[in-house]
Amino acid sequence: MKSWMKILIGIWIAAVAAFGFAMPIGEIPGLGPKARIIFFHVPMSWLAVLAFFMSMWYGIGYLRKKDMTYDVKSATAAELGFIFSVLATITGSIWAKFNWGSFWNWDPRETSIFVLLMIYGAYFSLRSALEIEERRASLSAVYSIVAFVTVPFFVFIMPRITFSLHPGGGGSPAPIVNANGKMYMDMNMRYVFYSSLIGFTALYIWLFQLKTRINLMANRQLSGEN
Amino acid sequence: MRGAAAVFTKDLYGELRTRYALNALIMFVVVTLSIVLFSTTGETVSPSLSAGILWIIIFFAAMSGLSRSFVSEEERGTTMTLQLWVKPTSVLLGKLAFNALLIYVLNAMITTAYLLTMPTFTIQSPVIFLLTILIGSFGLASASTFIAAIISKANSKGTLYPVLSFPILLPLLMSVIDATRLSVEGAPVASAADDLKIMISYAVVVTTVSILLFDFVWRD
Numbered sequence: 001m002k003s004w005m006k007i008l009i010g011i012w013i014a015a016v017a018a019f020g021f022a023m024p025i026g027e028i029p030g031l032g033p034k035a036r037i038i039f040f041h042v043p044m045s046w047l048a049v050l051a052f053f054m055s056m057w058y059g060i061g062y063l064r065k066k067d068m069t070y071d072v073k074s075a076t077a078a079e080l081g082f083i084f085s086v087l088a089t090i091t092g093s094i095w096a097k098f099n100w101g102s103f104w105n106w107d108p109r110e111t112s113i114f115v116l117l118m119i120y121g122a123y124f125s126l127r128s129a130l131e132i133e134e135r136r137a138s139l140s141a142v143y144s145i146v147a148f149v150t151v152p153f154f155v156f157i158m159p160r161i162t163f164s165l166h167p168g169g170g171g172s173p174a175p176i177v178n179a180n181g182k183m184y185m186d187m188n189m190r191y192v193f194y195s196s197l198i199g200f201t202a203l204y205i206w207l208f209q210l211k212t213r214i215n216l217m218a219n220r221q222l223s224g225e226n
Numbered sequence: 227m228r229g230a231a232a233v234f235t236k237d238l239y240g241e242l243r244t245r246y247a248l249n250a251l252i253m254f255v256v257v258t259l260s261i262v263l264f265s266t267t268g269e270t271v272s273p274s275l276s277a278g279i280l281w282i283i284i285f286f287a288a289m290s291g292l293s294r295s296f297v298s299e300e301e302r303g304t305t306m307t308l309q310l311w312v313k314p315t316s317v318l319l320g321k322l323a324f325n326a327l328l329i330y331v332l333n334a335m336i337t338t339a340y341l342l343t344m345p346t347f348t349i350q351s352p353v354i355f356l357l358t359i360l361i362g363s364f365g366l367a368s369a370s371t372f373i374a375a376i377i378s379k380a381n382s383k384g385t386l387y388p389v390l391s392f393p394i395l396l397p398l399l400m401s402v403i404d405a406t407r408l409s410v411e412g413a414p415v416a417s418a419a420d421d422l423k424i425m426i427s428y429a430v431v432v433t434t435v436s437i438l439l440f441d442f443v444w445r446d
Binding site for chain 1: 377389390393428431435442
């Protein structure tokens, strides 16, 4: 990635943060200024899921081509996804304390991110328990595919059939996003939200390229020494 | 299909000759159930809580018993022989059939013991309960058989097994616990339709994915 792009990402994220905190967002029933978390928390959750998908995608790539580069990419995407899901969990949990009164409520979406964390944990445990490189690559790829096909059961089915505290869930008012997929954001809010999504995704791409290069170099050094 | 049947009969005869898995599992269930009963003496366990406890016992019993199907092949060094003689899919289907049978027998025992010892656990809608046990156990067997194939190649197999299985099994466990709660509360069959749909689609999806991916696990 060119250096001007890195600078652009930095400025972009800073601008999103500034606008996210300061931009007037209009009157939102029941949430008020607390609705601003959507600018940061939702992109983090989005990246947690995107990274998980990318990890599986590179896993499939490894199974097809048997090229270790794919395995390194798959592991890298999982590492980043883990960081973003931890961030999403922490920000969401702090927000929940102020909006719903406790840090953790086992709301369907909280359950989903918890499961995502468990999957990442299991994925890393599996990787560290396998010593032969090729075996580690293929088995962790297989595991991430199996885990991925069970995720829709949480992300899509569970929150729709069970009572949810999240805005837009079954039991709460839906000021921003409702079950029909309609969004009630005013224009300001919409611009900041989409900019934030773009900014965070660009940040992910940069981190991913950087970390992949580091991991590939580390691998090469390991095999060079042996 | 003949290969699968051969693997299934081989495992069945092996089990009937040694009764290793079944004996250990019966003792496991007795131990777990006694701990539950000791810790709930004098308490009235609510029906929904008793449904959850039942599936905790079933989950951990499955986690201690079902990994053997593949781990024992790896320990006895018979994996190569199986690879030479039988197609990968047949191995998976044979092992899955054996594990499904094992967990059906196990669940019949657990449920009977649980019904006799847990006063608040009474099944009001037997149809929901039977369907839950039938479909849920198959989904459980399907996911755990595949995870067993993965962990049989790894170090620290015993610890890794529940760790890897739990996130995969959680959607299934949530819906079976919910359906069991409904059956204890005596809800009409239609109210469990959502849970049963999730169980069926889960079993189909996991079985299909494991058949598709088993090649990569088996021949590495």
